Structures are given as C-alpha cells and as structure tokens.
Amino acid sequence: MLFILLLMGFFIAKEFWDVCITESRGKMLNISGHNFEISETNCDFIAKEDHINVLASKPGQTKQTPIFVYSPGRDPMPVIRSTGPHSIRISIADISSEILRMNNWEGLSIEYDIGEITYPSQTAETAK
C-alpha cells in the first residue's frame, strides 16, 4: 500500500510540481565548431541534489546533448577550451561525483582535466 501511495504522490509531484529547477549558467559558441551550454539542475523532493550539465550542440541546431554531467564540489563551473579543430578539453578543479562523461560526440573528441573527484565512481556512464 505504501508503494502505491508513493507512486501516486510521485505522479502528482511530477505532473504538477516543478521539483527540478534548471538554470542556464552560460553559453559558449563556436568552440571547435560546436556550441556549448552549461546549466545547473537542482532537484528537491525529499532528497536534494545538484547537477551541473555540459550540453553540446552543432551550430544551427537547437538539439542539445549532455556530454558531461556531475555533482558539483567547491568549484562550480567547468572551463571549456578548444585543443584542436575537432577536440576540446573540459577543466574543473574539483567535483563531487560524475554522472555522465562522454569522450566522443559527433566527431568531437573530449578530454577532461578534473583535479579531484570526491566520490569516484567506477560505473559512471561513459561513452567512447
């Protein structure tokens, strides 16, 4: 019964409450031929969680793909720099934990320079 009540509550919450707030933190255009946007998602139902999303898109396209998602540490924002015509490097001093890390996306090679990961995960979703 508890499970049914929870499901009902979650359905109502999902449909009618905006429990996740996503705010854009900035856009970077034309880095190695791609556009990037960094956003922060904060979800709050019972547990409270923060995630930073690095989204990539091709010029002229609106569809964005998350290439790097993490729970922030002390340093909230990554820096994205071009390292070649088809490669970028995402740098950040520290993060709490990784959720998604893509190493390649649509012909773009993505390197990471992460100083410290408080909770390293062996099973963080990666894409070669």
Add this chain to the structure above:
Amino acid sequence: MPPEQPSPFQTPAFNEAGEDMLNWTETWQRRRRLAALAVDQGDADGGDSGDETFSGGGGGNDLADATGADDLTSQIVVLPDGSKVPDSHSPTGFMMAPVADLSHVAAAGREAGNIYERMARTSLLLRNPLGRFAAVPYLVGSLGVHLGQGGTFDYQRKGNSVAGFARLPQFRNVSNFNVGLFGQQAGLSLDQIKFLAGAFARFNSSNAKPDEPFGLDADTAKFIEHGFDAGRSGIFNQPRSR
C-alpha cells in the same frame, strides 16, 4: 624570441554569450570569500564557535540578487553535544544552516512519529484497518510537509509553489542532514529513509544514479546518513521506541 602566437584553435573560455556564466562564477566565489571573511572576523572577535554567523548581505548582496532571497544569514550547525558536522564543500569547513541549532527538526520528527504510532495503535485496538491506512499517508505527508520542496526544514528552497522557489544551494547539505535526522526521530530506519528519498530521484530525474544504492548522489546519501547517525546517537533525546 617572437611573441607567442595565439593558437588558431584557441577560443576564449567566455565569449560574449558566456558573460552571464562568468558573472555567476564571480558571485559564487565572492560568496565564499564573504563567508570565510565573516567567520574569520567572528573568531577574531572572540566569538563562540557556536555563534559564528555571516551574511552575504553586504556590498549589494550579490547572492540575494541572484536568488531573490532576502535572508542569507548562515551559521555553523552545532549539535547538542557541541560537535560540528564537517563539510568539505562549505567555505568554513563545516555544515552551514540558517540556524545553528537543529533541535526543532528532531522534535518535529519525534512528534510526527508519535502521531503515526498513536494512529496505528488505535487502529489495531479498534480492529480498524482503515486507521492503519490513514497512518501511513500521514507519515509520508508529514515527511513531505517538513522535508519536501519548500518544506519547514528544506532550507535550500525558499518561497512557495505559487510564487516560485529561490534556491539557496549553500544549504543543500543541511537540508539532506535534516532528512536523516527527522526520519530517524520519527522512527524510520536508514534504509527506509533512503528509499523514500531516492525513490523520487529514480522516478523523475534523468540524472538518477541507478548504480548507487537508492539512486542517490554520494554527497546526498552521506549527509542523510550524518543526520540519521546524529539522531541515533541520542544527542537530540531518544526517539520513540518502536
């Protein structure tokens, strides 16, 4: 030696469209500096460690501007036994909250647990299964009212569902701590608390971590555990025996 030529591939980290992000980063960093400075001043003034307070309200209140919040007073949480909760992400090194004393969180948890217990016991005495039926949603509802979005002890969101919520991310960890403390004092087990806390994350968020126990971020789970352990230690008075 000729001056270093810029790489043909070098792109400024922040272009025109990225100025907002730069400003936001500066705001974040300024907030941390303000916090550290205020705590340093509190120490220099000989203030008691439990009274370390700072406000981001000076100098134009950048954070208030960013969040729409008007009360940014933060204090280091001091548990009833005088200890503090380490928080590596806090500018002070310790978990921060709008209030230093979380006894009211524990008291509310005990009250919710007591009411749940009475409802359940009454239904048993009266052989009325509907009483039990009502007790469970009461407890779940109480968790939502106190710990859910904008709830009494959800310090990281300020506002309401009509006018909208302002985020106070510096209070995220204490809000998760409150989840563990409130739930423990209400008589829930740690697994039950984590299940409830993580269930929605699994159900709703595309960022939920299915590989992690209960789908919770490590940081989130850690502070829920800290809150639970603090409650279990007895420093907030003993919870009801169930």
